[in-house]
Amino acid sequence: MKSLLIAVIAITTVTSASAQSLPGGFVYLRDVDPTIIQDIRYATSNNFVGRPLAGYNAGECVVKQEVGLRLKAVQQELATQSLSLKMFDCYRPARASLDMVKWSQNGRETAAERRYNPRIPKTELFRLGYIASHSQHSTGAALDLTLVDLKADNAAKIDPSRSYADCTAPAAARLPEGSVDMGTGYDCTDAMGHTAAPSITKEQRAWRKRLVAAMARQGFVNYSKEWWHFSLPGAGGAAYDFPIQPRRN
Template identity: 85%
Template sequence: MCVAKPILIAVLAIVSIPAAHAQSLPGGFVYLRDIDPTIIQDIRYATSNNFTGHPLSGYGAGECVVKREVGLRLRAIQQELSGQNLSLKMFDCYRPVRASLDMVAWAQNGREPTAERRYNPKIAKTELFRLGYIASRSQHSTGAALDLTLVDLKADNSARYDPAKAYGDCTAPVEARAPEGSVDMGTGYDCTDARGHTAAPSITADQRAWRKRLVAAMARQGFVNYSKEWWHFSLPGAGGAAYDFPIQPRRN
């Protein structure tokens, strides 16, 4: 979700990109796939497999878009991990402002079906703003924030999410949770629960070791983790204005 840390530069740059010029990204943005195509991408807000149950506004393609400096640092991390049979897996990168406003509307719609409760089993969604899990202004919109995890390339990652299946909530054992094709970090992605806090004491030693491994790999390239979300990282100084251009398909 959104980290609730406020953006110091709150300028909103509204940019419209016609489909015919989808590659023309503003403000030093790039498609991560153009920097390193080996980094796995599962951009969840471009699908219905997320806490809102629908693709978010502005996600016209499941592509990770970032500031160039961010992409180059991710490539360096990926190169380090590849020697360990590991890979980064991106869940979210640049996020249009309109998508954050879509989250706001979702939180205020007065409905909490069972599928949504998988992500916030103990917290009413109207409380997610106050508790720092969602913000109407997100660092993601600057291109300097990321949601990601690690993939063990030697493991069987073939299980796929089935929207017709009733999965356990995001704090359940990994066998009962919706599959994410990644290592077991102790909770699923976007889990608004104390177990999702990076230093949560209630996870296993192996799960804690994976989290520390991810944090350490990201820190070596200057990324800082958000303590309430083991999956959320930002690169200080790489952001700036918040943007609202839609994510369009990348042309080959």
């Protein structure tokens, strides 16, 4: 999810982190399983804020080591079905969550932002549990992800000259994501984005169930308001604020 509100969280600020040295048992997911597709959206302008978030200095998935190993196991299972995980967000610096807070309070709401929040004003996203100032992502134990059908044509790219529909529209009308059709786009703050939403098609529901089941077999728990958000109970701990830096080969 964009953020999961947790009542008490200790934020450990690490003033610098080298590209090869990560604190607290964190690892680059590419070092654990390079076959898992990554599209770290908060390191780009292709997200609900419309720009890279604070602390995302590289589009790299960083996770706790246990989380990475379990994701590798999920990926190995999916590979036998010509499927792959695609990561949208992993570890999130605490400063990025505060960046979201500032965004929600800036008094503006653009058409591009409304694509992600078609029915909910951005000022209401905190009260409704879609964004919080403290995120479980900052512990390294929460993830945003989807499935990719490796047999399908996933080559569609965003056309900047095109006016896309909001995240609840049919897949052909909304921003392309190169993944299976889960019924909404990623980060869609709408009832249709709830995992068990009754308004999606039978096929879309089957894809969601397939993702939830594959993740559950490795101990991951889905957040009911966001089909894309999963966490691994017991793998978190303190929150961190070190920036995501480029990974050295």
